[in-house]
Amino acid sequence: MPAAPLIRKLEQFDRISDAERRLLEQAVVRQRAAAKGEDLAREGDRPSESLFLITGFAARYNLVRTGKRQITALHVPGDFVDLHSFLVKRMDHGVMAVTACTVGVVPHEALRVISETQPHLTRLLGVNIAVDAAIHRHWIVTIGRQSALEHAASLLCELFLRLQAVGLTEGHSFKLPLTQAELGDCLGLSTVHVNRVVQELRAEGVIVWRGETVIIEDWPRLQQIAEFDPTFLCLESEPR
Amino acid sequence: MPAAPLIRKLEQFDRISDAERRLLEQAVVRQRAAAKGEDLAREGDRPSESLFLITGFAARYNLVRTGKRQITALHVPGDFVDLHSFLVKRMDHGVMAVTACTVGVVPHEALRVISETQPHLTRLLGVNIAVDAAIHRHWIVTIGRQSALEHAASLLCELFLRLQAVGLTEGHSFKLPLTQAELGDCLGLSTVHVNRVVQELRAEGVIVWRGETVIIEDWPRLQQIAEFDPTFLCLESEPR
DNA sequence: CGGGTTGTTGAGGTAATTCAAACCGCGTGG
DNA sequence: CCACGCGGTTTGAATTACCTCAACAACCCG
Numbered sequence: 001m002p003a004a005p006l007i008r009k010l011e012q013f014d015r016i017s018d019a020e021r022r023l024l025e026q027a028v029v030r031q032r033a034a035a036k037g038e039d040l041a042r043e044g045d046r047p048s049e050s051l052f053l054i055t056g057f058a059a060r061y062n063l064v065r066t067g068k069r070q071i072t073a074l075h076v077p078g079d080f081v082d083l084h085s086f087l088v089k090r091m092d093h094g095v096m097a098v099t100a101c102t103v104g105v106v107p108h109e110a111l112r113v114i115s116e117t118q119p120h121l122t123r124l125l126g127v128n129i130a131v132d133a134a135i136h137r138h139w140i141v142t143i144g145r146q147s148a149l150e151h152a153a154s155l156l157c158e159l160f161l162r163l164q165a166v167g168l169t170e171g172h173s174f175k176l177p178l179t180q181a182e183l184g185d186c187l188g189l190s191t192v193h194v195n196r197v198v199q200e201l202r203a204e205g206v207i208v209w210r211g212e213t214v215i216i217e218d219w220p221r222l223q224q225i226a227e228f229d230p231t232f233l234c235l236e237s238e239p240r
Numbered sequence: 241m242p243a244a245p246l247i248r249k250l251e252q253f254d255r256i257s258d259a260e261r262r263l264l265e266q267a268v269v270r271q272r273a274a275a276k277g278e279d280l281a282r283e284g285d286r287p288s289e290s291l292f293l294i295t296g297f298a299a300r301y302n303l304v305r306t307g308k309r310q311i312t313a314l315h316v317p318g319d320f321v322d323l324h325s326f327l328v329k330r331m332d333h334g335v336m337a338v339t340a341c342t343v344g345v346v347p348h349e350a351l352r353v354i355s356e357t358q359p360h361l362t363r364l365l366g367v368n369i370a371v372d373a374a375i376h377r378h379w380i381v382t383i384g385r386q387s388a389l390e391h392a393a394s395l396l397c398e399l400f401l402r403l404q405a406v407g408l409t410e411g412h413s414f415k416l417p418l419t420q421a422e423l424g425d426c427l428g429l430s431t432v433h434v435n436r437v438v439q440e441l442r443a444e445g446v447i448v449w450r451g452e453t454v455i456i457e458d459w460p461r462l463q464q465i466a467e468f469d470p471t472f473l474c475l476e477s478e479p480r
Numbered sequence: 481c482g483g484g485t486t487g488t489t490g491a492g493g494t495a496a497t498t499c500a501a502a503c504c505g506c507g508t509g510g
Numbered sequence: 511c512c513a514c515g516c517g518g519t520t521t522g523a524a525t526t527a528c529c530t531c532a533a534c535a536a537c538c539c540g
Binding site: 179180181191192195196198199 | 517518519520521
């Protein structure tokens with residue numbers, strides 16, 4: 001049932017009929033594994049299929065001349081990592097497997113058929129793209145106008161809720177398989193500074209982070225530090 | 241012919257049939273004027289129509305607790321400022337008229353009819369959202385990993401090409417009706433620092449900026465400073 | 481002509497960076 | 511079983527890019 005995470009994700013947005021469910025299952029022609037660190041797509045590619053995560057974490061990234069890297073999006077199971085490539089054709093960023101991943105493969109041809117015959121499903125895929133964009137905007141705000149501490153807190157809030165929505169949290173804890181360097185590439189910060197900010201969140205008793213496990217000890221306070229309003233994640237199901 | 245700028249914008253992505261053109265014209269039920277500084281939409285709104293710019297500049301923005309503002313997108317004639325509100329329902333940001341604007345009004349009901357009956361047009365509207373997201377990602381990269389100078393240069397490159405695509409440039413010059421404070425809100429910089437960076441671009445002979453007019457004196461060098469690759473703007477028409 | 485907005489400049493402060501080194505946990509191979 | 515190497519984390523010190531505050535100049539509009 002490789003389509004299950006995708007279906008659950010789309011159900012965050014609206015109810016899905018059995019017929020639609022079957023169509024999505026048929027659209028996933030195969031699944032494949034990717035090793036940690038592997039590129040799922042590269043800048044400049046013109047993919048003929050789109051990928052969604054079944055298990056693992058992935059990141060979209062861009063490299064700049066100085067050798068620095070900026071991660072522009074983190075993806076968790078259920079997320080399409082390059083749905084837009086169906087519409088926009090050419091990848092303007094790479095996608096890498098942050099952990100070992102399994103991905104479901106949906107040919108653009110299948111997406112085209114859906115777009116021709118399934119208006120409701122097409123809208124839900126559109127919501128997918130629009131929510132990606134909303135998350136991007138949120139990142140712009142936090143990079144541009146929040147302190148490193150606020151920004152880090154914000155990313156933790158976001159990830160917690162997104163993982164909770166796909167059933168990957170336990171109470172207030174979740175697996176965060178990112179190095180501090182990778183976190184820095186998300187936040188636009190140096191590794192050293194990420195470390196200091198994480199220390200501060202720990203010292204304040206807001207989070208515990210050991211190994212790959214983050215425990216949010218004080219969720220209200222974390223939200224307050226981050227000034228976090230989850231509206232943009234669009235986690236409520238309604239007719240669309 | 242209030243739909244004309246919208247049609248031209250969509251034609252950047254792909255050919256549009258006469259029938260599609262007529263449908264778009266019908267979808268624009270009216271136009272309205274907005275004064276400089278007026279809000280076209282506010283955070284938390286649930287609009288029942290989407291707006292595109294016919295004339296003028298608009299910006300999406302978010303406010304943070306400290307009173308700072310971050311602009312997450314700039315819009316020029318032809319751009320929808322809140323197309324995503326059709327899919328995502330609730331505005332997670334405000335939209336303000338940076339200059340006096342005229343906007344075309346497209347009821348969500350009309351978008352729904354298009355999405356039910358016009359797969360090709362629906363895809364082009366999807367491209368619209370996807371390109372917005374691509375621009376967002378570009379902003380994340382430039383805010384996160386580029387210097388203020390590079391970032392400012394990058395925004396000028398982006399605006400020049402977007403304005404050129406809708407016929408609002410003359411040679412290498414264009415109207416940029418933004419204050420340095422507003423530019424700072426786009427770039428995540430203070431007004432003072434924006435000023436210094438602009439001075440530097442002037443001193444290097446890369447641009448002339450007097451009043452509302454920017455002249456790009458050395459386009460290759462501006463692109464080089466910004467490390468600018470226009471791919472993400474998706475300015476090539478192809479079948480979609 | 482005057483008052484508000486915008487642009488410019490200077491000086492001092494600070495958040496984050498860079499560079500460097502030490503440390504830690506962990507898997508691997510001798 | 512220990513030594514080693516490696517990726518990741520942590521700490522310190524010096525540097526820097528950008529910020530804040532403040533004053534002033536230029537401009538525009540009524």
